[in-house]
Amino acid sequence: MNYISTSDFSQEQLQEMLDLAKQFKADGYSDELKGKVLTAVFYNPSLRTLLSFQTGMQKLGGIANVMQMGDSRKLEYGEGTVMDGGASEHIKEFVKVVASYSDVIAVRKSDFIPNKKGHQNDGISKEDYLADKFFDLLVELSDKPVINMESNMFHPCQSLADMLTMQEILGDVKKKKYVLTWAPHTKALPLATPHSQMITPSIFGMDVVVACPPEFNLDAGLMEKARMAAEKAGGSFEVTHDQKAALEGADIVCAKSWMSLENYGLSEFASEAREKYADWMVDDVAGAKFMHCLPVRRNLVASDSVIDNSVVIQEAENRMWAQMGILSYLLKGSTMKKSLTTTK
């Protein structure tokens, strides 16, 4: 079993991971993964994901090996390529070797977005970006569970930690109003975090409102998936371009900056949008709790007072407990499955 997107799991399965996380948080540590090895591979920088996986695995009695892929170790992905260029190793050997030392592999790989229209050599085409094929390849090649620590399309560890935080604050989250709002930024940031932050609360039946300027709609297929998940769970799903109206009566306001799919690859659009939509900075959430995945740019994404009165530190700490729940679920198996086995 792999953990690539929360949309691959039912609400009950995700709740099992959360219940494990809550138990670990109450107990502080466990030795249930003694002798197990996590290899965490980072193609992109990280503070929270790296430290929380490393610490979480150690708190479970296991070993965490962290590998930061630099430019010196370029991998080839192509089928049948003559490897006479910069890449010295093919992903086929890389994954199988890493898997042979590990019980679980976690990978962060978010591609660089091309910065000029039609100039795809700087990065990856929009179609390939959205297809997130690298993780399909990882899952296909690895005989050990694979955890997505952030791909182009999903950041499922972040959104599970967010759900843990919301359950701690609200108790039952069903029908609670959750607003995911776009916010200005200096860069065209990836879609992974907002996609997962849209999908997971929908699976849990929250009343989900995505607020963004018209050019910043998230992936259409995933918005439809979120709508269907919310309706199935007894919640609702709505997209609005009116941030002020969206924030009214919110229980949770989660802010995030993300790129415009409509203007994919146009770096100048990101700076234009920053000026055009500067008033989307969150500077008042009334009685709602403010969340952000971090890192956050103060007084650009949200004001000092909003961040200083937020739950962002609780949310960041919960990355570790939630990931301990995921690791336990993947390596020890579902307790639902275990109880079904014992009652046979």
Ligand code: CP
């Ligand atoms: N929120 C998050 O994933 O943080 P890092 O990029 O520091 O891991």
